[in-house]
Amino acid sequence: MDTRGRMLDAAAHVMRTKGLARATTKEIARESGFSEAALYKHFRDKTDLFLAVLRERAPGHLPELLAALAEQPGRGNLRANLLEVARTAIEFYTETFPMAASIFSEPALLAAHRGALTERGVGPQHVREALARYLANAKADGDLGPDADPEAAAALLLGACFMQAFLGNFTNEAGPSPEALVDALLTRQCA
Amino acid sequence: MDTRGRMLDAAAHVMRTKGLARATTKEIARESGFSEAALYKHFRDKTDLFLAVLRERAPGHLPELLAALAEQPGRGNLRANLLEVARTAIEFYTETFPMAASIFSEPALLAAHRGALTERGVGPQHVREALARYLANAKADGDLGPDADPEAAAALLLGACFMQAFLGNFTNEAGPSPEALVDALLTRQCA
DNA sequence: GTCTATACTCGGATAGAC
DNA sequence: GTCTATCCGAGTATAGAC
Numbered sequence: 001m002d003t004r005g006r007m008l009d010a011a012a013h014v015m016r017t018k019g020l021a022r023a024t025t026k027e028i029a030r031e032s033g034f035s036e037a038a039l040y041k042h043f044r045d046k047t048d049l050f051l052a053v054l055r056e057r058a059p060g061h062l063p064e065l066l067a068a069l070a071e072q073p074g075r076g077n078l079r080a081n082l083l084e085v086a087r088t089a090i091e092f093y094t095e096t097f098p099m100a101a102s103i104f105s106e107p108a109l110l111a112a113h114r115g116a117l118t119e120r121g122v123g124p125q126h127v128r129e130a131l132a133r134y135l136a137n138a139k140a141d142g143d144l145g146p147d148a149d150p151e152a153a154a155a156l157l158l159g160a161c162f163m164q165a166f167l168g169n170f171t172n173e174a175g176p177s178p179e180a181l182v183d184a185l186l187t188r189q190c191a
Numbered sequence: 192m193d194t195r196g197r198m199l200d201a202a203a204h205v206m207r208t209k210g211l212a213r214a215t216t217k218e219i220a221r222e223s224g225f226s227e228a229a230l231y232k233h234f235r236d237k238t239d240l241f242l243a244v245l246r247e248r249a250p251g252h253l254p255e256l257l258a259a260l261a262e263q264p265g266r267g268n269l270r271a272n273l274l275e276v277a278r279t280a281i282e283f284y285t286e287t288f289p290m291a292a293s294i295f296s297e298p299a300l301l302a303a304h305r306g307a308l309t310e311r312g313v314g315p316q317h318v319r320e321a322l323a324r325y326l327a328n329a330k331a332d333g334d335l336g337p338d339a340d341p342e343a344a345a346a347l348l349l350g351a352c353f354m355q356a357f358l359g360n361f362t363n364e365a366g367p368s369p370e371a372l373v374d375a376l377l378t379r380q381c382a
Numbered sequence: 383g384t385c386t387a388t389a390c391t392c393g394g395a396t397a398g399a400c
Numbered sequence: 401g402t403c404t405a406t407c408c409g410a411g412t413a414t415a416g417a418c
Contacts, residue, residue: 003401020296021212024393035403040395042401078381097295104292104360105211114361124357125364145382152351152367152375159351160343166315166353169295170305173316176343184343188379190269191336194383215411229384231413 004042007032011049012057020102023050047109054099054113062092063122066130070137078143079182085131086161086178093165128154157185195233198223202240203248211293214241238300245290245304253283254313257321261328269334270373276322277352277369284356319345348376 001009010032015023025046029036043049065088069081103110117123135150144150160181167175176184192200201223206214216237220227234240256279260272294301308314326341335341351372358366367375 019298019301022297025395026393034401036394037396037404038402046394101292101295103296104289105294105296106213107210110210110361118362123362125362125366128354128358128366142382145379147378148380149367149371149375149378152371153380155351155354155367155372156347156375159349159354160346161350162354162357163319163346163350167319170301171309171314171316175316175319176340176346180340180343181346184340184347186381187338187340188336189339189344190377191333216413217411225383226385227412228386228414232383237412 003034003038007034007039007042007049008053008057012053015050015053015099015102020050020099020105047112050109051112051116054103055116059092059095062088062127063130066127066134069134070130078138079186081134082157082182082185083178086157086182089127089158089161090164090168090178093162094168097165097169128158131158153185157181194225194229198225198230198233198240199244199248202244206241206244206290206293211241211290211296238303241300242303242307245294246307250283250286253279253318254321257318257325260325261321269329270377272325273348273373273376274369277348277373280318280349280352281355281359281369284353285359288356288360319349322349344376348372 007028011023011028014027014031018027025036025039028049029039032039039049043052065085069085103113114123131154132150135144135148135153138144139146139148139150144153160176161178164175167173198219202214202219205218205222209218216227216230219240220230223230230240234243256276260276294304305314322345323341326335326339326344329335330337330339330341335344351367352369355366358364
């Protein structure tokens with residue numbers, strides 16, 4: 001691994017374990033094994049370093065899974081696929097949440113990160129849109145009923161996973177299983 | 192309003208508008224119209240001040256609404272009640288999210304806040320549990336079907352509202368309406 | 383109870399040598 | 401490319417007068 005890569009790893013590790021507020025250049029330099037001055041040879045300033053971490057050290061399994069699903073409409077079992085989405089989403093959001101939440105404490109960093117995501121055409125909305133497209137295909141194939149609402153169903157399932165991840169990070173209380181969430185989404189709730 | 196109250200208001204305002212990272216004692220003192228020294232006469236330290244803000248300046252309409260619903264099981268129309276819950280939840284989470292997210296950047300403050308909530312027997316899990324209890328009553332009254340899962344349904348609806356609030360704070364994209372979410376929850380989705 | 387003034391610490395960033 | 405040494409500013413907290 002090259003110097004820059006080790007700096008990014010160190011920064012990501014400190015950000016996750018100590019929190020964004022304690023992620024200082026001194027701490028990151030110590031953890032990476034380089035001096036503070038060296039950091040500034042590879043990154044313009046602290047914000048530049050943080051944005052690089054957010055860009056290059058973000059887990060990607062959820063977007064990848066949804067991209068894979070989108071390319072195989074109708075293939076496989078709907079419930080099984082949604083179950084995998086739910087499990088992957090909970091894991092993904094659980095990993096991502098602490099850092100994503102942290103940047104709300106620094107509006108300038110938040111705005112810069114949002115801009116970077118927009119520029120690359122990615123971001124949290126796109127995950128929901130990808131799942132909605134998959135569900136729309138499932139509806140066209142007859143795997144979902146004629147009254148189904150792909151957009152809303154995607155929002156319900158991913159929202160529950162997102163909140164599950166939040167609650168897991170905040171308290172350690174479990175909540176409904178992925179199976180229960182998917183079944184509640186697909187089962188008739190009303191009388 | 193007394194001195195202490197004005198200090199809390201100023202702190203809450205700065206925390207919301209400038210972000211937790213820029214919520215300094217200097218800034219809060221300036222905004223409140225008092226000196227920094229005066230702050231330390233009313234609060235032991237900065238953490239004590241922040242915890243007081245989280246405790247005494249948190250919006251309460253969602254917990255209140257759910258408490259009211261719990262006391263009137265079966266009363267009123269299920270769909271209308273869920274719609275009110277969804278609207279209130281989106282508004283509540285939208286207001287709360289930036290500050291709640293912020294404190295993830297300071298693990299010490301996060302732990303202290305979690306402890307304070309636990310001690311008072313409140314917290315985000317209890318909102319979900321309250322809605323689940325209301326839905327369980329609705330099921331007992333026959334307003335929900337025999338296959339309905341109150342816990343999972345509550346997690347789906349509140350989760351979607353929670354994520355809606357997050358997305359609204361992050362980008363400004365709208366997403367499904369409260370009506371669409373409630374209907375998708377109550378309508379049969381599967382074929 | 384509130385102020386002014388100040389002590390102290392820490393974090394971001396740079397200069398200059400090697 | 402990396403280090404050592406250092407500067408500067410900002411932020412928390414306190415002392416002491418009124």
